[in-house]
Amino acid sequence: MSSGQTHRGPYDLDDRLVRRLVEGQFPQWAGLPLGRHPSGGTVNAMYRLGEDMVVRLPLVRGGVADVTTEREWLPRLSPLLPTAVPEVLGEGAPAEGYPWPWSVYRWLPGEHPEAGGLTDPESLAVDLAGFVTAMRGITLPNAPKAYRGGPLATLDASTRAALDALRGLPEEGVDCDALTEVWQDSLRAPAWDGPPRWLHADLMPGNLLVTGGRLSAVIDFGCMGVGDPACDLFPAWNLLPAGAREVFREALGVDGATWRRGRGRTLSQALIALPHYRRTNPAMAGNARHVIRVVLDESG
Structure with a gap:
């Protein structure tokens, strides 16, 4: 409209x-x-x-x-x-x-969580998994397609263009060759072949609120709809430390293919965001750098 x-x-x-x-x-x-x-x-x-x-x-x-x-x-x-x-x-x-x-x-009270500054990351991981599980279980009819949620291959051109842009920014210190390998591995992961699931589709730290270290609210549902459930795995790499990441995965029961697609989607978003926002939006650029470091550490 x-x-x-x-x-x-x-x-x-x-x-x-x-x-x-x-x-x-x-x-x-x-x-x-x-x-x-x-x-x-x-x-x-x-x-x-x-x-x-x-x-x-x-x-x-x-x-x-x-x-x-x-x-x-x-x-x-x-x-x-x-x-x-x-x-x-x-x-x-x-x-x-x-x-x-x-x-x-x-108005919903709470604070945005920050990667590296969580007071109870494992409990937050459980809370996030509970929210994602509830979203996936929704069966409301006539659902819109999520802004994100289609085949991962639709992101290939923009992701590779972002990698090319980052090659021209040596001051960012990004290992583009290693990240290209991670991206290609994500593309090789089997596609989602189940029914589309309800997604928030934008689980960035800025769309989460925490109180006392626990998830108190989720905001900004503008990207919501149905699609590949891998799209709601973003917090695994943009927020949670390694131990809590595994808690999140186990609580959701994520299979290997979905996990690889989720990592690829999170990486793609970060790669595209960094060259675009590095001078204009410190929060977005900072989280993109965090995702890139986490993905490289996890795949190294």
Whole structure:
């Protein structure tokens, strides 16, 4: 869904515009404090509204589908999941020159976990496996296709292009030959031949919230849908240390082929992200470097 306008993002949002949107469409919240909430996300901006809400607005046209997908599916998924997920409290419409739909959500407390800084990684691994298992067990009909989840080979051209780009960045110190071997091994893994499974499809640390070291919420379901279950193995390499990685794998009962595809998908995302975000998004670039180190250590 789109507004029909042709704005090319990222949209230049500011506090005054967001306040006008809220006041014009949700006057009951007009007097609440509002301010931009720091985020490493690249598709949507977040504005804290009062103590208990957050406004989420697309920065680019590609974020519009996230808004509409979450509005349709989160109310159906929420009762089926063991972890808190965003709750839509208000559905905003284009106005004041802003061209896209936007939403108001209930604020979910917690902190984003950081690789290397987990206080209870094995328990977090169990929590993550419980969430992924619950997603895979969902049987709601008419599910959309996940943004990620198709054949791994569809990522081959972009992954190899990213490897070529990294060869031209010797300051990153990336062993592109070793990573190419890992990628080729992933491509050789047998494809998923079971029914498509429900996926979050974007389990990055920035989309997880923890409290006391345990998983308290999963956010940003814009990529959700059905596809290859290997897509929800991202935390094994982008967050969990080696011991907790094995706990995560055992709790999910992941077979060898799915594990290889999952590693390949996580690596592909990191390889593509690093040259693109190395100068503009420290969180994304930092996590990409972490994934690359972990994959090389695991395959060495």
